[in-house]
Amino acid sequence: MRSIRLLQLTTFVSTLDRFVMPPMLVTIAVDLGVPLSEVVRAASVYFLVYGLMQLVWGTVSDALGLVRTMRLTMLAAAVCTVAAAFVVSPLWLAVTRGLAGGFFGAAYPASLVYVGDTVPARERQPEIARLMVGTAMGIGLASVGAGLIAQLVSWRAAFLVTGVLSLALTVLLRRLPQPPMTRKGSSVVKAIAAVGKTRAAVFVLLMAFTEGVVLLGVLTLLPPAVEQSGATPAVAGAVTAVYGLAVFLMTRVIVTITHRFHPAVFIGVGATAAVLACALLAIEQNPVTTAVAAVLLGLAWTSMHSSLQTWATEVVPDARATMMSLFATALFAGSAVAAAAVAGLAEAGAYGTIFFLSAVLTIPLGLFGSVSRARWREP
Numbered sequence: 069m070r071s072i073r074l075l076q077l078t079t080f081v082s083t084l085d086r087f088v089m090p091p092m093l094v095t096i097a098v099d100l101g102v103p104l105s106e107v108v109r110a111a112s113v114y115f116l117v118y119g120l121m122q123l124v125w126g127t128v129s130d131a132l133g134l135v136r137t138m139r140l141t142m143l144a145a146a147v148c149t150v151a152a153a154f155v156v157s158p159l160w161l162a163v164t165r166g167l168a169g170g171f172f173g174a175a176y177p178a179s180l181v182y183v184g185d186t187v188p189a190r191e192r193q194p195e196i197a198r199l200m201v202g203t204a205m206g207i208g209l210a211s212v213g214a215g216l217i218a219q220l221v222s223w224r225a226a227f228l229v230t231g232v233l234s235l236a237l238t239v240l241l242r243r244l245p246q247p248p249m250t251r252k253g254s255s256v257v258k259a260i261a262a263v264g265k266t267r268a269a270v271f272v273l274l275m276a277f278t279e280g281v282v283l284l285g286v287l288t289l290l291p292p293a294v295e296q297s298g299a300t301p302a303v304a305g306a307v308t309a310v311y312g313l314a315v316f317l318m319t320r321v322i323v324t325i326t327h328r329f330h331p332a333v334f335i336g337v338g339a340t341a342a343v344l345a346c347a348l349l350a351i352e353q354n355p356v357t358t359a360v361a362a363v364l365l366g367l368a369w370t371s372m373h374s375s376l377q378t379w380a381t382e383v384v385p386d387a388r389a390t391m392m393s394l395f396a397t398a399l400f401a402g403s404a405v406a407a408a409a410v411a412g413l414a415e416a417g418a419y420g421t422i423f424f425l426s427a428v429l430t431i432p433l434g435l436f437g438s439v440s441r442a443r444w445r446e447p
Contacts, residue, residue, distance in 0.1 A: 083206030119400030126393030208312025215305020280402025314366025338372025339434020346427035
């Protein structure tokens with residue numbers, strides 16, 4: 069039980085840093101005197117590097133061990149995050165946040181691999197869902213706290229907070245037992261080849277990429293969309309925090325009923341909730357509508373994402389670390405691509421168009437994902 073608590077804390081800190089920037093995008097752009105699109109692209113660098121570094125950390129963790137890798141990367145992430153608090157241009161913001169994203173990228177996938185290595189497959193989805201408690205708390209605190217800190221103090225102070233917490237986590241992770249290094253000396257090339265030869269694995273990665281485009285892409289733009297409607301950064305952050313609260317509450321429900329329904333049902337329910345959320349946001353982005361959409365997005369994340377993650381741990385058991393690394397790479401690459409692609413629309417304030425496109429893209433995600441999961445059988 070102590071292990072899952074430490075893993076929850078790890079997902080909390082990494083998620084806190086990942087979501088601390090979206091509520092401050094407008095504030096940062098105003099303070100640096102640059103267009104919003106430049107700051108949105110700087111944020112997309114975080115997600116891109118976060119995703120691209122996954123395979124690297126999978127290889128490193130096989131050699132050094134999961135816990136040691138998590139501690140070293142949290143220390144480096146703390147340094148980069150603190151450095152981001154002192155930047156004076158979008159370029160250096162992108163550099164420091166990109167490096168922070170690269171190092172924070174080791175945390176959540178390593179936590180998933182840790183669960184995969186230490187928890188039997190039959191009991192795995194509830195434990196993975198419990199990791200989302202840390203995720204939900206990180207999202208909620210980042211959304212509320214970052215907006216308030218940016219409005220009352222400075223956006224730079226928010227990065228200092230996440231940097232200090234990362235440093236503290238480096239110390240606390242000493243208490244996390246190291247699981248057996250079952251993949252030490254394994255070939256990364258062979259592991260990637262094993263994933264590439266498995267049709268189900270390739271399909272899950274495609275689903276992860278699309279999910280990153282839809283869910284994480286929408287969440288990144290939710291705060292500035294609310295601010296455009298006339299809300300303050302604090303209100304925009306509070307509305308987005310509803311998403312974190314929804315994830316927290318829905319996680320407890322999913323953990324309770326996970327054994328009663330097939331995973332395909334959860335994927336279908338999550339996709340439906342995401343379509344409804346994006347459709348609402350396409351019509352209106354005021355605080356009330358956004359809060360309702362945030363609840364639906366919380367349901368989508370806990371229901372669909374936890375099912376896809378669990379599926380990813382099962383499709384290629386002998387290359388689980390590599391598969392989970394590629395899963396995270398696909399997820400955050402999708403998020404980065406989405407943020408970069410719609411930066412111009414965000415600058416023009418065309419948030420309705422962005423959310424409409426997200427709703428359209430979610431429909432095939434839900435249909436193909438749920439049907440394929442229903443047909444898949446564990447080898």
